[in-house]
Amino acid sequence: MESRRNPRAVVDPKVRQVGFFTSSSQPDSTPQPDPIAPASHPVSSISPSGNSLSPVMIPPPRHNSSDTFPLRAAAASAVSPSSFSYSSRRDFPDGSTTASPGRVSRGSFAKSSVPAASSLPGVGMDSMAAATSSSVPASRLTTVSIVNMPPGLTEKASGKQVQSDQMKNSKPLKEKTTKAERRALQEAQRAAKAAAKAEGGKAPLVTSGSVASTSKAAKPAKPSSQKNEGAVAAGPSEKDRKKDAPHPRMQYDDESRVVKAKRRAVVKQTEAKNRVELFRHLPQYEHGTQLPDLETKFFQLDPMHPAVYKVGLQYISGDISGGNARCIAMLQAFQEVVRDYSTPPEKTLNRDMTAKISSYVSFLIECRPLSVSMGNAIRFVKNRIAKLPITLAEYEAKAALQSDIERFINEKIIMADNVIVKHAVSKIRDGDVLLTYGAATAVEMVLLHAHELRKKFRVLVVDSRPKLEGQLLLRRLIKRGINCTYTHINAISYIMHEVTKVFLGASSVLSNGTVYSRVGTACVAMVASAFRVPVLVCCEAYKFHERVQLDSICSNELGDPNAISKVHGREDINYLDGLTNNANLQFLNLMYDATPSDYISMIITDYGMVPPTSVPVIVREYQKEHLLV
């Protein structure tokens, strides 16, 4: 996706620009190409005019989510006006219904939504038809905006002005003719609003989130969310608010962006002093400095949901680590958010919710950069929110969302793990000596299940500093009675001659088959292939990503440098303790590395056992499934 995009100031490369979007907000869930974009301009003109009122005005409902949804509906309706839109609208509740049988807790919700859904199409159709009729000649975007405008305007009468700002921001990117006048208008609005920006934090974050939002910035959601939240971003200027969370692969040596990102930040991270030059493009903060500060703010977090805040703190402190765990924790926090959510007056649920989610995501990014699995999950959630029929009642929508998230967790993570385990244990034979590195949940499940099946094998657990995750895995395996050997990664050449198979976990698998995973995985895979030992990677399909990475440097995460200088538990070794501030000495604590695909024999996913070259195919199919569901 990203390669197609020209880097714009506030564009989030991860998100495809479809339909309207202010430069900042771009839904990546919608696959429509760019040509649609310019059409947004005429529409944007409508909004400022509508908003030229109070400082706390809600910008016109030109959110991506709302855009995308009507967009899709419009596309659908373009095909066959009423029936198709009906059916497409119904797909959504149907989907949730089918998912619900498995979820007892949600069953009632889903069922209740069905009758509601059945009544919806009628309503929806009308609006859609209206939209279609009026808008088809114009671009789809115009259609959307027209349709949404009346309700949006009324809804957002009290909205913040941020939306208008957002419009303004997008304008430079997309505008053609009336830019000047629009800008003048917005400048006036902004000036008026600047004074009243007390709680501005969240909103700007949300709006700008589209630019840099990690997974999917829901454009429309941002302006509305801005109204609600506010405390996330602290920057006074509207423009800064536009750039929401730093986009997941923001280059941190770009001074201006970093400054802007910092101004919006909730979590004030202090930059580490002694940074490795090669990694200037990655953020590196002093670890642990903000944790106590954040903890004290727990009861003052107006805009932030406590569940999300808790998850963020857990990320910072390292209590939750590992792709699956982080993703599940985040999704469960979002479920709580949905549960506690109530649509503010004058707003649509889609946009508002998306804006909220975006702001939470940016907070989580500040705590710890997102993993790919989390990014995909967020994209899914935003996609789902965007697809919510606009005529759903609030409780139905919330129920549907919650059940969707639940379904995602169950299908993509838990059941996927079960499928992976089933495939993988078929590869384990009696007498095997299996090597594993670090603490991958998928691999642990495979080993435990194989042990339950009474297979006779031995496990070699390889560990490395500074996280020493292997010790936890070791404990769990020993408790179950599996014969284990423990060693440090330096000794893999020593033990590799007796290993029969290597099982590794992954944080993500990229499009060219590169496995992006805990640092050290590449070393293990390389030594294994040098000794002709097959390497099997166990990875759920939701962790696949379509980007390409050539080495471990262009995108990574930097951990705490003090974790290297201080050797825990070995007092005699602390030679480097006092030297952390020496100009000549730097510590590099990488979290991830990229293993080239030629070291990998096979990837075990919930789609089966595939070679690394099949990953782009799965990514493509996976996305399609995403959209159609």
Added chain:
Amino acid sequence: MPDVQSTVLEFVNKLRKRKIEGSQATARYTVELLRSVISQQRVPHANQASALIDAVKAVGEQLVAANPVELAVGNVVRRVLHIIREENLSLTTAAMAGLDLMDASDDDELDNSKGIGYPAMSAAVVAAARSTLRPPSLQTLLEGTPESATVPYTSSSGADSESKSKSADKSSITRKLKHDVIEEVNQLIQEIAGCHEQIAEQAIEHIHQNEVILTLGSSRTVLEFLCAAKEKKRSFRVFVAEGAPRYQGHLLAKELVARGLPTTVITDSAVFAMISRVNMVIIGAHAVMANGGVIGPVGVNMAALAAQKHAVPFVVLAGSHKLCPLYPHNPEVLLNELRSPSELLDFGEFSDCLDFGVGSGSPLLQVVNPTFDYVPPNPC
């Protein structure tokens, strides 16, 4: 010799308890010990060299048995033996040359014949000398003991009026051999002590401006090497892999920083990640084997494979006392030492898993903590 014997025992104990760290120190001690053994050895007039050789061999075997993994000991013992044989040979040939000059008997030396050489048997004597003092080989075994045959012959022939002068010469010859040997041994000590400087002199040819060097473990040779390059005003960066569980990389990093080199400490797991940005990998070896394989601190094989994959030059620095004439058979196991698991796992935390007294008597958990790593000569 009793005092020498006690010194030897003391050294053997130190080796067995691994109290001496580092091949250079070990080699130095060994050579000094052998020097004292040689000087204390009372050599018979005949077969001086073989007596010396036997004495050195006996001590050497004890030392090698105490710490078979410390290959420098064996290397150095072999060097000393070689010195003895060489000196013996050169003196013999000199004696042959100076046979005619009886008054120059001081310079003449014939070790395995009582008489200073009669030209008639000089050649035979020299040949015998060469053969008996050669390291045992198939040829010497097949040749049997010509030496013993010639000796009585020469001795009988030498038991004449010249015997008196011969004895005088012989004592001087005795002293000569020992003297020469000890001189050579001193030179050997110098060479061992000065290997760092000599290697460091070549640093400037290999390290250039703005290079990035990766290194592992803590070798003094590498330290001197890098600092020598720095002295010559070449500015470069060094990545040091920390080398858990001994964390020798930390030591090296501290030294480098103290000398003003920009250093970055990375974890061992990040070696593959960083190697693409590295220009050269320089490590110090523990020993270099006869087939070209290198024994180094644990983790070098990983670095070597990564360097090969990325076509990064892999440079090994080794003093001459590390060159071992042995061929490594299964070096990972036979030439390796396993250290305490406590360096990897905290005993307090894992005592339940490591306990031999529970369950079936053998714990489910084993810990592997090798000290050395073997890099084969042509990693595939």
